[in-house]
Amino acid sequence: MDFALDDEQTLIAQTVRRFVDKDVRAWAADADRAGAAPPRLSAVGGDLGFFLDAVPEASGGLLDGPYSHLRRALRGLELGRGCAGMAAVLETNVEPALAVGRWGSAAAREALFASLAGGGLATTARDARGTLDVTRDGDGLRITGKIGPVPALATASHVLLAARTGDEPVLALVATAGARREAVATSGWRAAAWGSLVLEATAVPASMVLARGAAAADAITEVLTWYKVSLAARATGVATAGMEHARKYADERIQFGKPIGTFESLIRLRDDADTGAAAVRLMALHAAWLADRVVDGPTRAAAHDAASRARVLAGDVVDRATVDAVQILGGYGFVNDYPVEKLMRDARAFAQLLGDERFDRILAVRAQQGA
Amino acid sequence: MDIFHDNPMLTGVRQMLGAFAKQSIRPIAVKHDRDESMPWDLMKMAQGFGMTQTAVVDGRKALTGKDEDGESGNAKKPASQARIGVAGSEELAYGCAGICLAIGGSGLAASPVSRMGNEEQKQEFRKLLKGDDEKGHIKVAAMALSEPSTGSDISGLSTTARPDGDHFVINGHKQWITNGASAAVYVVWANTDPTAGRAGVRGFIVGRGTPGLVPGRKETKLGIRASETAQVHFEDCRVHKDMMLGVGQSSEGLSDTKKMLDSTRPMVGAQAVGIARAAFEYLVERVQGGTMQGTPMANHQRVAFELAEMEMEIQAARALVHKAAWMADHHMDNVRMASIAKAYGAKVAQDVTSRALTLLGEEALESGHPVEKWYRDAKIYDIFEGTGQIQRRIIARSIFGVNPT
Numbered sequence: 151m152d153f154a155l156d157d158e159q160t161l162i163a164q165t166v167r168r169f170v171d172k173d174v175r176a177w178a179a180d181a182d183r184a185g186a187a188p189p190r191l192s193a194v195g196g197d198l199g200f201f202l203d204a205v206p207e208a209s210g211g212l213l214d215g216p217y218s219h220l221r222r223a224l225r226g227l228e229l230g231r232g233c234a235g236m237a238a239v240l241e242t243n244v245e246p247a248l249a250v251g252r253w254g255s256a257a258a259r260e261a262l263f264a265s266l267a268g269g270g271l272a273t274t275a276r277d278a279r280g281t282l283d284v285t286r287d288g289d290g291l292r293i294t295g296k297i298g299p300v301p302a303l304a305t306a307s308h309v310l311l312a313a314r315t316g317d318e319p320v321l322a323l324v325a326t327a328g329a330r331r332e333a334v335a336t337s338g339w340r341a342a343a344w345g346s347l348v349l350e351a352t353a354v355p356a357s358m359v360l361a362r363g364a365a366a367a368d369a370i371t372e373v374l375t376w377y378k379v380s381l382a383a384r385a386t387g388v389a390t391a392g393m394e395h396a397r398k399y400a401d402e403r404i405q406f407g408k409p410i411g412t413f414e415s416l417i418r419l420r421d422d423a424d425t426g427a428a429a430v431r432l433m434a435l436h437a438a439w440l441a442d443r444v445v446d447g448p449t450r451a452a453a454h455d456a457a458s459r460a461r462v463l464a465g466d467v468v469d470r471a472t473v474d475a476v477q478i479l480g481g482y483g484f485v486n487d488y489p490v491e492k493l494m495r496d497a498r499a500f501a502q503l504l505g506d507e508r509f510d511r512i513l514a515v516r517a518q519q520g521a
Numbered sequence: 522m523d524i525f526h527d528n529p530m531l532t533g534v535r536q537m538l539g540a541f542a543k544q545s546i547r548p549i550a551v552k553h554d555r556d557e558s559m560p561w562d563l564m565k566m567a568q569g570f571g572m573t574q575t576a577v578v579d580g581r582k583a584l585t586g587k588d589e590d591g592e593s594g595n596a597k598k599p600a601s602q603a604r605i606g607v608a609g610s611e612e613l614a615y616g617c618a619g620i621c622l623a624i625g626g627s628g629l630a631a632s633p634v635s636r637m638g639n640e641e642q643k644q645e646f647r648k649l650l651k652g653d654d655e656k657g658h659i660k661v662a663a664m665a666l667s668e669p670s671t672g673s674d675i676s677g678l679s680t681t682a683r684p685d686g687d688h689f690v691i692n693g694h695k696q697w698i699t700n701g702a703s704a705a706v707y708v709v710w711a712n713t714d715p716t717a718g719r720a721g722v723r724g725f726i727v728g729r730g731t732p733g734l735v736p737g738r739k740e741t742k743l744g745i746r747a748s749e750t751a752q753v754h755f756e757d758c759r760v761h762k763d764m765m766l767g768v769g770q771s772s773e774g775l776s777d778t779k780k781m782l783d784s785t786r787p788m789v790g791a792q793a794v795g796i797a798r799a800a801f802e803y804l805v806e807r808v809q810g811g812t813m814q815g816t817p818m819a820n821h822q823r824v825a826f827e828l829a830e831m832e833m834e835i836q837a838a839r840a841l842v843h844k845a846a847w848m849a850d851h852h853m854d855n856v857r858m859a860s861i862a863k864a865y866g867a868k869v870a871q872d873v874t875s876r877a878l879t880l881l882g883e884e885a886l887e888s889g890h891p892v893e894k895w896y897r898d899a900k901i902y903d904i905f906e907g908t909g910q911i912q913r914r915i916i917a918r919s920i921f922g923v924n925p926t
Contacts, residue, residue, distance in 0.1 A: 504883075
């Protein structure tokens with residue numbers, strides 16, 4: 151077992167870290183206030199290989215072999231340190247591109263990849279509570295209901311949708327053109343162009359249905375694995391950022407005649423956060439490593455289980471770490487002159503997106519029990 | 522022990538303020554959170570009910586010149602002000618913590634005036650708060666204690682009040698001041714004698730418009746955004762010596778201020794309970810109407826046990842704030858219990874709102890969703906009026922007799 155990064159992995163982490171420290175952190179407060187990512191994010195992120203890294207080279211992208219979720223997790227750790235909202239935009243194309251590349255028809259690939267190669271965005275949604283009305287329409291689907299709020303949906307050309315028709319799971323690529331779209335102002339990840347899509351008996355042609363039935367269940371499991379690994383990595387970055395800011399402040403702030411960072415209670419808050427972040431980092435990287443090695447049912451289930459565990463813990467750790475970062479900064483933490491109140495708002499989405507992870511884990515255990 | 526007794530007066534307070542919270546506060550809470558604006562119209566309405574300008578608990582009566590104990594006619598006779606205060610605070614914060622603080626914010630300044638002020642000072646304070654301002658808003662007061670370098674450790678105040686004939690000349694900067702930008706009158710705390718340490722710290726009544734008093738920048742905050750928080754600057758601000766609080770009394774300077782903060786902690790804890798209860802009730806309603814995987818949400822232990830846990834925490838927190846208030850009403854030393862109540866209330870408000878958000882999922886990510894707002898509001902209760910760490914320090918000191926570091 152080797153925990154060291156190889157040269158390429160180190161280069162990726164260092165490159166993204168430089169991008170985060172130089173640009174993303176400098177843009178973060180303004181993007182949060184504006185509720186939008188800066189226009190430069192597309193150009194700079196594109197130059198670094200975001201947006202098209204999961205699109206096959208033959209379709210105008212940068213992917214010329216197997217996709218590495220491990221590399222993605224490494225960059226997610228760094229992106230989270232910068233801005234969770236901008237990180238969501240930079241990572242939003244990965245799941246739709248990989249899914250369509252794996253399971254999509256020629257028509258689906260052409261539609262999505264042409265859009266992405268032209269600078270478009272796609273996003274991913276899961277109907278975790280079964281609130282959408284999805285029915286068969288020949289070999290296609292007809293969908294009624296509201297998708298979202300989801301990051302990037304305010305501008306995305308397509309949504310990769312995991313849903314169910316009755317008892318049958320389906321994975322489909324839904325074009326947003328023609329459907330009613332609503333921009334959503336959120337409390338966290340405000341740079342992420344959140345939106346909702348209102349579908350009214352919207353037809354999804356057969357060519358855009360990527361999988362259904364057992365094949366869809368497997369495909370959805372993989373998509374969720376990718377997404378959850380990335381969420382766990384980014385959440386770890388947000389938790390790390392919170393403690394970076396808290397540490398700097400605690401070392402400088404004098405109360406009762408000494409730096410507050412020397413009080414045992416605050417040392418413990420920081421150490422607990424650092425311990426949690428260290429644990430989730432390893433869990434996210436392990437889950438990513440497993441995701442890169444899925445070849446059959448058991449490996450698929452193992453990767454998803456690891457991703458799910460990482461995501462559960464990540465949600466708890468980032469929530470605690472950012473709340474405690476605000477606590478350490480006290481009154482300064484509660485006002486927006488310092489970045490920690492933004493981090494606390496950003497932390498919540500990691501536990502709220504894609505449905506309740508703890509409930510998912512209960513369902514997974516029940517499935518193992520045959521219940 | 523009668524803290525669990527269904528006192529008709531407390532029931533009346535709960536019913537009246539609970540109805541006010543639901544009918545008048547809730548409908549405007551999201552707007553004022555989004556706009557970061559004070560609910561002036563509602564504050565005027567609340568003033569008519571006797572809820573503003575003075576502390577919800579004791580300020581109004583105290584400002585009439587009647588002492589609390591004097592009014593009861595017997596210092597040993599139990600009062601009920603503190604219990605009324607916690608019952609009312611929970612209800613108002615149940616409506617909106619920010620609006621609750623906007624309504625009661627002036628009480629922070631009224632409290633030291635009622636406790637330490639002489640009749641002339643009380644009259645001056647009342648005079649400065651009389652009528653409306655040029656915008657037609659009710660006039661509000663601000664207590665200016667915290668400073669940029671003085672948060673938890675208020676003994677390190679650097680604002681000075683230098684004697685100069687019949688006046689004091691105040692210089693310094695205050696931060697995180699409730700009503701700091703809009704107040705018609707300030708109670709500012711400054712050190713009159715740096716060699717005297719804490720004993721040299723005194724409060725001064727300073728009217729808006731006094732040369733050298735400069736209301737500063739309004740802060741953009743994570744939560745309680747309907748309550749204004751601002752900086753206040755004092756630049757050679759001359760204040761007549763008659764406006765110094767505690768003259769002729771056996772004032773202990775800063776210690777008096779700390780005692781005053783001790784007295785408000787049960788109410789602050791009760792506000793946190795109000796936030797937790799709001800999130801809990803919202804979630805109960807959602808669960809009762811919702812399904813998960815085709816079965817009622819309430820049938821799932823994953824959901825129902827979370828709510829059971831929340832209910833346990835809320836009931837425990839409420840019992841603590843009521844016990845702390847009951848002790849105050851019975852003239853017992855409640856410093857330890859007040860800190861326990863405040864710290865635990867803050868913890869419960871944060872825990873309950875956080876868990877509720879996780880259960881609600883994506884729908885509660887939207888800005889202005891009530892639970893999302895309550896989550897942001899809850900955090901301040903672990904920071905202001907003594908952080909969670911300060912409360913634990915007080916509790917630990919009451920156990921061991923020393924300040925742990």
